[in-house]
Amino acid sequence: MKTIGILGGMSDQATMEYYRLINEGVNRRLGGWEIAETVIVGVNF
Numbered sequence: 243m244k245t246i247g248i249l250g251g252m253s254d255q256a257t258m259e260y261y262r263l264i265n266e267g268v269n270r271r272l273g274g275w276e277i278a279e280t281v282i283v284g285v286n287f
Contacts, residue, residue: 245279246281
């Protein structure tokens with residue numbers, strides 16, 4: 243599996259939603275309790 247990068251910080255709620263949606267897609271594709279290998283970097287505006 244590849245690593246997904248998310249640039250967070252615009253809003254913690256948006257970052258959380260992106261993370262949730264990505265992992266829901268991974269669960270549909272791979273089944274079970276799989277999660278995406280993810281790196282989240284928060285930027286303080």
